[in-house]
Structures are given as C-alpha cells and as structure tokens.
Amino acid sequence: MVGSSSHTLLFPxxxxxxxxVAGWSIFTYRHIYIKNDLxxxxxxxxxxxSIIDYIDVHTLKYEEEFxxxxxxxxxxxxxxxxxxxxxxxxxxxxxxxxxxxxxRCKDCKWSIQKDQPCRxxxxxxxYDICDYSYRLYxxx
Numbered sequence: 001m002v003g004s005s006s007h008t009l010l011f012p013x014x015x016x017x018x019x020x021v022a023g024w025s026i027f028t029y030r031h032i033y034i035k036n037d038l039x040x041x042x043x044x045x046x047x048x049x050s051i052i053d054y055i056d057v058h059t060l061k062y063e064e065e066f067x068x069x070x071x072x073x074x075x076x077x078x079x080x081x082x083x084x085x086x087x088x089x090x091x092x093x094x095x096x097x098x099x100x101x102x103x104r105c106k107d108c109k110w111s112i113q114k115d116q117p118c119r120x121x122x123x124x125x126x127y128d129i130c131d132y133s134y135r136l137y138x139x140x
C-alpha cells in the first residue's frame with residue numbers, strides 16, 4: 001500500500017515538472033483582446049467560442065475593445081474561434097490556437113481590420129503582425 005500512495009503523489013509532481021520544463025503551465029491565464037479598427041465608424045459584431053466555452057455576443061463601436069481571459073486545457077488543444085460580422089459580411093477567425101499561440105501569446109491582442117486581423121507586436125508597440133486571414137462564414 002505504501003508503494004501505491006507514493007505513485008499517486010509522484011504523478012502530479014511529475015506532471016507539474018514536465019509542464020514547467022516545456023515552458024508552459026496549465027495554471028497560466030491567457031488574455032484575448034479584440035479591437036474594432038474597421039474604417040468609417042463601422043460596428044463590429046463579435047461572437048467567440050471554444051469547444052467548451054461560450055462567450056456572449058458583443059457589438060463593438062469603432063476603436064472599442066473587448067477582452068476575456070481563460071486557462072488553456074491540459075491536453076494543449078485549446079482553440080477560440082471568433083465569428084465576426086460587419087457590413088452584411090461574416091467571417092471566422094482563430095483568435096487563439098494553442099499549437100500556434102501557446103508559447104508566444106500570453107496576451108493576444110488583435111486589431112480587426114477590413115482586409116485582415118493583425119496581432120499586436122510588443123516590440124514595436126503596433127498592430128503590425130498581419131500574416132493572418134479571415135475565413136468567409138456562410139450560415140446554413
């Protein structure tokens with residue numbers, strides 16, 4: 001019996017050690033910020049969800065920002081998808097993908113622009129990382 005209780009204690013400690021060595025922690029919160037940078041004072045309708053979490057729908061006026069926090073799941077497959085709507089067009093956008101953002105994005109700040117979303121660059125203090133794209137969303 002002493003051996004089995006040692007294994008019970010050893011597993012969580014091993015798991016914690018592995019997560020620290022890998023450079024991430026299941027205890028660390030992530031933050032997503034979405035800013036409406038659409039031109040001509042266009043309102044932005046934002047709906048966010050993951051496979052286990054539902055964030056309410058928000059309407060952002062020009063230059064308004066919406067933010068929330070979450071903890072990535074233990075398995076490392078946390079994804080937050082945003083449905084965005086403006087000017088009668090709807091798009092999908094991966095605001096957080098643990099494979100892509102897990103190690104580089106503790107605070108994921110996004111500027112929603114007409115042509116593409118841009119991530120905030122903490123080095124330049126600008127939204128100049130614009131190598132992302134929207135997917136056209138067609139409701140069934």
